[in-house]
Amino acid sequence: MTRKQKRFTVIFGALALLGVAVALVLTALSDQVTFFRTPTELLAAPEENSGRIRLGGLVEMGSVTNAESSGVQFAVEDANDRILVRYSGILPDLFREGQGVVAEGQLQQDGTFLADTVLAKHDETYMPKEVADRLKEQGYWQGDEVSATQ
Amino acid sequence: MIVELGHYALVLALMLAVLQTVIPFVGVKTGNARQIAMAPNIAFAVFAALAFAFTVLTWAYVSSDFSLLNVVENSHSQKPLLFKITGVWGNHEGSMLLWVLILALFGAMVALFGSNLPPSLRAMVISVQGLIAMAFTGFILFTSNPFARLSPAPLEGNDLNPILQDVGLAIHPPLLYLGYVGFSISFSFAIAALIEGRIDAAWARWVRPWTLAAWIFLTAGIAMGSYWAYYELGWGGWWFWDPVENASFMPWLAGTALLHSALVMEKREALKVWTILLAILAFSLSLLGTFLVRSGVLTSVHAFASDPTRGVVILAILVFFIGGALFLFALRSSSLGNGGMFHPISREGGLLLNNLVLTTATATVFVGTLYPLLVEAVTGEKISVGAPYFDATFVPLMIPLLLAVPFGPLLAWKRGDLFGAAQRLYVFAGIALLAGLATVYFATGAPVLAAVGIAIGFWLLFGAFAEVWQKSGLPKAGMTKAIYRLRGLPRSVWGTAFAHAGLGVITLGIVSVTAFQEEMVLRMAPGDTTELAGYAVTYEGAQSRRGPNYTEDVATFQVSQDSDPVATITPAKRLYTARGMPTTEAGIHTTGFSQIYIALGDPVEGTDQIVVRLWWKPQVTLIWFGPVLMVIGGLFSLSDRRLRIGAPVPSAKRRQTLAAAE
Numbered sequence: 001m002t003r004k005q006k007r008f009t010v011i012f013g014a015l016a017l018l019g020v021a022v023a024l025v026l027t028a029l030s031d032q033v034t035f036f037r038t039p040t041e042l043l044a045a046p047e048e049n050s051g052r053i054r055l056g057g058l059v060e061m062g063s064v065t066n067a068e069s070s071g072v073q074f075a076v077e078d079a080n081d082r083i084l085v086r087y088s089g090i091l092p093d094l095f096r097e098g099q100g101v102v103a104e105g106q107l108q109q110d111g112t113f114l115a116d117t118v119l120a121k122h123d124e125t126y127m128p129k130e131v132a133d134r135l136k137e138q139g140y141w142q143g144d145e146v147s148a149t150q
Numbered sequence: 151m152i153v154e155l156g157h158y159a160l161v162l163a164l165m166l167a168v169l170q171t172v173i174p175f176v177g178v179k180t181g182n183a184r185q186i187a188m189a190p191n192i193a194f195a196v197f198a199a200l201a202f203a204f205t206v207l208t209w210a211y212v213s214s215d216f217s218l219l220n221v222v223e224n225s226h227s228q229k230p231l232l233f234k235i236t237g238v239w240g241n242h243e244g245s246m247l248l249w250v251l252i253l254a255l256f257g258a259m260v261a262l263f264g265s266n267l268p269p270s271l272r273a274m275v276i277s278v279q280g281l282i283a284m285a286f287t288g289f290i291l292f293t294s295n296p297f298a299r300l301s302p303a304p305l306e307g308n309d310l311n312p313i314l315q316d317v318g319l320a321i322h323p324p325l326l327y328l329g330y331v332g333f334s335i336s337f338s339f340a341i342a343a344l345i346e347g348r349i350d351a352a353w354a355r356w357v358r359p360w361t362l363a364a365w366i367f368l369t370a371g372i373a374m375g376s377y378w379a380y381y382e383l384g385w386g387g388w389w390f391w392d393p394v395e396n397a398s399f400m401p402w403l404a405g406t407a408l409l410h411s412a413l414v415m416e417k418r419e420a421l422k423v424w425t426i427l428l429a430i431l432a433f434s435l436s437l438l439g440t441f442l443v444r445s446g447v448l449t450s451v452h453a454f455a456s457d458p459t460r461g462v463v464i465l466a467i468l469v470f471f472i473g474g475a476l477f478l479f480a481l482r483s484s485s486l487g488n489g490g491m492f493h494p495i496s497r498e499g500g501l502l503l504n505n506l507v508l509t510t511a512t513a514t515v516f517v518g519t520l521y522p523l524l525v526e527a528v529t530g531e532k533i534s535v536g537a538p539y540f541d542a543t544f545v546p547l548m549i550p551l552l553l554a555v556p557f558g559p560l561l562a563w564k565r566g567d568l569f570g571a572a573q574r575l576y577v578f579a580g581i582a583l584l585a586g587l588a589t590v591y592f593a594t595g596a597p598v599l600a601a602v603g604i605a606i607g608f609w610l611l612f613g614a615f616a617e618v619w620q621k622s623g624l625p626k627a628g629m630t631k632a633i634y635r636l637r638g639l640p641r642s643v644w645g646t647a648f649a650h651a652g653l654g655v656i657t658l659g660i661v662s663v664t665a666f667q668e669e670m671v672l673r674m675a676p677g678d679t680t681e682l683a684g685y686a687v688t689y690e691g692a693q694s695r696r697g698p699n700y701t702e703d704v705a706t707f708q709v710s711q712d713s714d715p716v717a718t719i720t721p722a723k724r725l726y727t728a729r730g731m732p733t734t735e736a737g738i739h740t741t742g743f744s745q746i747y748i749a750l751g752d753p754v755e756g757t758d759q760i761v762v763r764l765w766w767k768p769q770v771t772l773i774w775f776g777p778v779l780m781v782i783g784g785l786f787s788l789s790d791r792r793l794r795i796g797a798p799v800p801s802a803k804r805r806q807t808l809a810a811a812e
Contacts, residue, residue: 028542090751147682
């Protein structure tokens, strides 16, 4: 192999690898991305949001019930609307009525939301950022500006 | 009073860091030997000042000095002593102070152990370190001062976030920071080389131990954090591809690539420019990690409340260092000269493949982590990129590399013999294939991918020792001769073997848990028994207990197999009284490499039932046992003779001839 051929092999290999990586990334980004929706947005266009969704809002007061044999049910609300969420797992420690929550899963035919993950936070003063932003846009929740403790 | 001294020491450290930046730099530029010689002493002084400030803060925590805002917010007089101390870095201000303290420590270590470096290079490295220390000490003083006073002082503090009151979290941040900040040394060496416009094999040899040490700490830190999240959060997950986790994983990937490319440079003086770029990249990603964690711009499951204005300042520091370094790189890298070329099938070629794959993989993680930020900035749409993205990009990219790893060490420098290497590896390939087939056979209905994964794991594990096996001359050479030969092997050969084997062990653990884990969520009343992976698990009841700063409900589960008792597992739900914050303490029983993992949910109202989540985690501990092997490999490599010698010194004989010639 001449010097030129060696260099060509290396550059060709690198470009091929890069090409594969770009292809993988683009495919993954087109179908593995989860959109964030509030109840209002989700119910306004259920067909467009039939894939995996992160549903965010406040847990409605008094809505948490042990519905199924091992599951819980609670409603997520924003300024205009609410959605019933079903979840069969253990709720995170900091899950509270009247506080922000993000549930990940899919909207079902019957209009309920089946969650496989309910996001927990490490900090009791923490409000999920996306939830806080959207609810403030709606003027529904002002929030105390998160204190500068950590 | 003593707190004011600590505050003063911090201000002093900032002033000294300015001197550390300016004096050695000017000294090198003007050729002033006295100024160059001052560099190490200033580095020691900066370290001493920061160490004093840190000690004072620790003292304030231990003595529960509630006139300090930082102590009030993160401590409590009833907290156990250990957590009073670890509480120092369990918050933003304290952890940033730890960050610069470690930075100054590394600067002082270069000053201490760098006596075999050319004085101008050492001075330049110390100067760049000083610049970083200056930026971050300034950041602490002006935006997040841990010594801010509170008047009047409250009688009691708010306590530390309970999930941080854990031994795992006591060690995790310091380890991680030692890793992150350790890469600052390779960065400073790279900048110094660019400024001086000179780089050679000796440079790579000097940088290697620092990179290696940083890599060891980062490996241990990431593994520790993963295990902490696994047992403390009660979700039974060990990696979430969460932005905060990715933030520590990207520097690790880049650092691993740097370790391998520095090898090529040291042995063959090739890949010079590339190695410099990787050194810049590894530390840049560390800075990015600090920014992502500290600014809270990304939604993370590990997120804590954060203050956006600080994020802006860190971002400015980030842009200055990364942008400055890349600018300097663009300007000066051509002056470093081209390295040697090599045949694609060779040791260099193998290491280059490692580098290409690792940097590409880093890039995919980078894209996945920051894409949500980009989308939100452009369209306002909030999205999240989770595990499915990384499974679809990172994993397929890594598989070819995992397959190639055992070949690498068997290829010769310059020009390797792929066929010869394959001949020496077919036995190990056979073992791997058998393991894969056994998986399919024993675990009926096992997915094909799981069998492939197990085969790859064994291929890596055994293939890692192919070089050692070959050099021992076994089975022909006989035992005594083989042992003699093995003892004579350079330590770095063992280092490579252990680190690569660790990769295999991690692969085995990940595949096993992903494919074969069993999970169930159910309601149990006292006396109920359930079946989990061949074990009978009986819930016996719960009782309340008091801890030092919490109360807890502890549930007792009896585990038995064929009616023989195996273990008692006691998961708990705790309520930390100071903050009124509940936490879940998972109950874990380890048998072999596998674990039974039980987490408690809430009691079902109106009954004596409780929601229980049980997991069978087959071979899960391998995921953290692998990094332990990697760390051992790193330590072997670090103790290699050639690193302790440092710069290549002509042999005694040659020195004599040189002296005679003069």
